[in-house]
Amino acid sequence: MDFLSKLGKKASEAYGATAEKTSKIAKEAKLKMKINENKSDIKDLYTEIGKKVYEKHVREENIDISTELEEECTKIDVLSAEIETCLKSILELKDQKVCPKCNKTIEKTSAFCPYCGEKQEETEATEEAKEPEAVLEELETVEIKPENETEKEIVKEELQEEIKEEEEKEKKEEN
Numbered sequence: 001m002d003f004l005s006k007l008g009k010k011a012s013e014a015y016g017a018t019a020e021k022t023s024k025i026a027k028e029a030k031l032k033m034k035i036n037e038n039k040s041d042i043k044d045l046y047t048e049i050g051k052k053v054y055e056k057h058v059r060e061e062n063i064d065i066s067t068e069l070e071e072e073c074t075k076i077d078v079l080s081a082e083i084e085t086c087l088k089s090i091l092e093l094k095d096q097k098v099c100p101k102c103n104k105t106i107e108k109t110s111a112f113c114p115y116c117g118e119k120q121e122e123t124e125a126t127e128e129a130k131e132p133e134a135v136l137e138e139l140e141t142v143e144i145k146p147e148n149e150t151e152k153e154i155v156k157e158e159l160q161e162e163i164k165e166e167e168e169k170e171k172k173e174e175n
């Protein structure tokens, strides 16, 4: 290999490392945004639930709000599961994980937790956060009102995109 092509290779390697770092920062920002959006949606749902319960209580009418409440609670569960997935992804971007015993953030490669001394599983089997596949499956089985269908479709698309990204990442690692 001549000097120039060696130099070219070095430059592209350096660029690759920088690009990877930039994309990690962008990914983290995107995940944090998603978490904040979900948190705000959850807050709105809690308000909605509270309002319904209040109105039913005050009016003392025999209206049945259980179906609506059920739906809103399921939405909160789906949003919370998404937050868990995002948090896990953020840690993975930083090569970190959460100790299953004390819940402190530690290095992914730690054999023992530096805080509580818990022995860490070497495999990734300790993950408690739901995979996008699981969240998607859960979402498919949820009964949702027609006016909320669009929202459901958006979440579904996001999850599918996430799954596709994961698959592509795995393919790249195999090659």
Ligand SMILES: [Zn+2]
Binding pocket: 099, 100, 101, 102, 103, 104, 113, 114, 115, 116, 117, 118
């Ligand atoms: Zn620990």
